[in-house]
Amino acid sequence: MHLDFSIIANSLPYLWKGFQYTVQLTVIAALGGLFFGTLLALARLSPIKWLSGFAGGYVNLMRSIPLVLVIFWFFFLMPEILQWATRAERPVQIGAERTAIITFILFEAAYFCEIMRAGIQSIPKGQVNSAYALGLTYGQAMRLVILPQAFRNMIPILLTQTIILFQDTSLVYVISATDFVGAASKIAQRDGRLVEMYLFVAVVYFVICYTLSFMVKRLQKKIAVIR
Amino acid sequence: MTTYIMNWGVFFDELPGGGERYWQLIVSGIGWTLAVSACAWVIALALGSVIGTIRTTDRPWMVHFGNAWVEFFRNIPLLVQMFLWYFVVPEFIPPLKSWIVQTDPANAQFVSAVLCLGLFTSARVAEQVRAGIQSLARGQRMAGMAIGLTQPQVYRYVLLPMGFRIIIPPLTSETMNLIKNSSIALTIGLPELTFRARELGEYTFNFFEAFTAATLIYIAIAMTANRVMALVERRTAVPGFIVGGAK
Numbered sequence: 001m002h003l004d005f006s007i008i009a010n011s012l013p014y015l016w017k018g019f020q021y022t023v024q025l026t027v028i029a030a031l032g033g034l035f036f037g038t039l040l041a042l043a044r045l046s047p048i049k050w051l052s053g054f055a056g057g058y059v060n061l062m063r064s065i066p067l068v069l070v071i072f073w074f075f076f077l078m079p080e081i082l083q084w085a086t087r088a089e090r091p092v093q094i095g096a097e098r099t100a101i102i103t104f105i106l107f108e109a110a111y112f113c114e115i116m117r118a119g120i121q122s123i124p125k126g127q128v129n130s131a132y133a134l135g136l137t138y139g140q141a142m143r144l145v146i147l148p149q150a151f152r153n154m155i156p157i158l159l160t161q162t163i164i165l166f167q168d169t170s171l172v173y174v175i176s177a178t179d180f181v182g183a184a185s186k187i188a189q190r191d192g193r194l195v196e197m198y199l200f201v202a203v204v205y206f207v208i209c210y211t212l213s214f215m216v217k218r219l220q221k222k223i224a225v226i227r
Numbered sequence: 228m229t230t231y232i233m234n235w236g237v238f239f240d241e242l243p244g245g246g247e248r249y250w251q252l253i254v255s256g257i258g259w260t261l262a263v264s265a266c267a268w269v270i271a272l273a274l275g276s277v278i279g280t281i282r283t284t285d286r287p288w289m290v291h292f293g294n295a296w297v298e299f300f301r302n303i304p305l306l307v308q309m310f311l312w313y314f315v316v317p318e319f320i321p322p323l324k325s326w327i328v329q330t331d332p333a334n335a336q337f338v339s340a341v342l343c344l345g346l347f348t349s350a351r352v353a354e355q356v357r358a359g360i361q362s363l364a365r366g367q368r369m370a371g372m373a374i375g376l377t378q379p380q381v382y383r384y385v386l387l388p389m390g391f392r393i394i395i396p397p398l399t400s401e402t403m404n405l406i407k408n409s410s411i412a413l414t415i416g417l418p419e420l421t422f423r424a425r426e427l428g429e430y431t432f433n434f435f436e437a438f439t440a441a442t443l444i445y446i447a448i449a450m451t452a453n454r455v456m457a458l459v460e461r462r463t464a465v466p467g468f469i470v471g472g473a474k
Contacts, residue, residue, distance in 0.1 A: 064403070065445045066410035069421050069438065076434040080231055167304035174414060181306060194314040202303050202311055209302035 004193065008200050011187045018183025019204075025101055025179065026166045032105035033165070034158065037112025042142065044117055055113070062110035067171055074103040075175045096177035100169075108165055115157050119150030156220040163212050167205065180204070237433040238440070249427050253440060256423030261448070263340050263409045263419060268402060270345025271352050276391075278349060279356025280382060293353065300350035305411050308347055313339040313415040332416065340412035348405050355401065359394035360386050392463055399456035403449045420444060 008015070043055035062070065078099050079091035086092060123146050131141035151158075170181040178186065181201060188197035238250040282293035300308070313336065317324040327335040363386060371381035413422035424441035428434035 061442075061446075064407075064449045065442050066407040066421060068410040068413065069424070069441055069445065072421065072425055072434075073438050073442075076428070076438065167302075170304040170306045171411070173306060181304070185310075194310070195318050198307065198310045198315050202307050205304055205307060206299070206302045210298060213302065 003196055005196050005200070007187070007191055007193045007196055011183075014187060015180065015183050018178050019180040021097065021178060022166070022169055022180040025097075025104060025169045025172070026162065028101055029104035029108050029169070030162045030165055033108025033112045034116075036105065036109035038116045038147065040109055040113035041116035041120060044113065045120060059110045059113050062107055063114075067107060067168060068174055070107050071100070071103055071171060071174055074106070075099050078102065096172065096175045100172040100175065100177050100179075104165070104169065108161075111161055112158070115154050115161060116150060118157075119154035120146055122153055123149050152223075156216055156223065159216045159219070160213065163209055163216070166212075167209060170205075231435065233435065234431075234433055235436055237427070237431050237436055240431070243430065249431070252423050252427055253420070253437075253444070256418060256420040256441075257444060257448075259337070259412075259417060259419040260406065260409050263337065263344065263412060263417070264406045266341045267344035267348060267409070268405055270341065271348035271401075271405065274346065274349035275352025276356055276387075279353035280360065280387065282353065282357045283360045283386075284378065293357075297350045297353055300347050301354075305343070305347055305408055306414060309340065309343050309411055309415055312343040333418070336412065336415050336417040339415060340409070340417050344405060344408055344412070347408070348401060351401050351404070352398065355394045355397045356390065358397075359390035362393060363389055389465075392460075392465065395456060395460045395463075399453060402452050402456065406448055406452065407445070 040055045040059060043051045044059065046052050046055075075096070079093055082088070082092035082094065083090065127145055127149075128141060131145045136144065169179060172179050173182050173185065176182065184197045184201045188194045238253070239248055241248055242252070278293045278296050281289040282297075284290065303311075316339075317327050317335075367385055367389070368381055371385040372378075376384065409419060410421040412419055413425075416422075418426070420441055424437040425434075427437040431437075
């Protein structure tokens, strides 16, 4: 068979736009997921029954169904929810790209919740007790004593999860959003050059993810020495 | 004002073509999901065990090969791997290409999905197997060598039997990941559960009912897999060692 990689050079600007969206989606979902995931973790560890029950149920539900199905769910529900919230005449369409951002924040929150929960639980109970003994409130104890340490202990795992997230964002393909894979497949199908395009995409993902996970491994060793 | 109208009876309606009913669509989707997952799981466990084991041996080339295997499958998105198996690999293997052209598309999709998910999961299983073997006390390997076992015998009789037992819980979550990941096969057109749920939604506009059904079925499958693995864990437990999942 005949390979012609000039198609990649010709479509670089379009691919670059898709790639930028992939990075944007990854960063926003990671930060948003970490924020809501931490709140969920605190809720899960809360002594208030209904709160921990709700957080546990949410996390377990998100983790037991495929991401593709979650994406479909949000893609279908979002217009209906927005219609209800804004009292609009008909379902409010916000487009695949914005739907994907909201979906990934809420989906990743469940995974970051479990990481942060493990992080919080890795801090000795005595630290919480001594924080209270000093007269700190719950919020202060968490914000000033527990969470900084939990966060620091979990940095390698949080980064690894972010690399997985970076790969998972490719699934926005199923709602035809134009991320890196989406852009590549649109050009590949237009020009009938699937082989060159998908090989190129695979190489790009591999180089980026391999480099990032290598750096995380080195960071992990560094942190392990300090502790 | 347009509002969404629920119709839970939709599953018993007939398809536009007549004859079949929508619930049969969902059932056939479950069939594909389970078939792909089961076949891929066999490949993943077999290959993953071998790759994971050779990564703990004292042969550098084996260790390097195992590491390269894991890194390769771990650093490319599963969706892209699916495309590689379905669109790219056959182009380089002419006999495979000609088989795909003449066979039922579902067969080609099934084989691609099984290979893709099997090899992808094998890298993850290999990682667990390696961790399981390395978590054993160093003395076990040494004791095996000391009583005159060869390296393969040490693995066969000393390290692997304990290593596999230790990694049953992480293997359980890999099994569930595999079942969830099988939904990505819809991108190459395999009519598995998520594919069918979306199809039902598109035919009838009853997306809510279709996705609810799929969600509940995935939860049920995950819980069943969980129970089966817990059973395996209890049946293989070695007296005197802590065993989870026994509730």
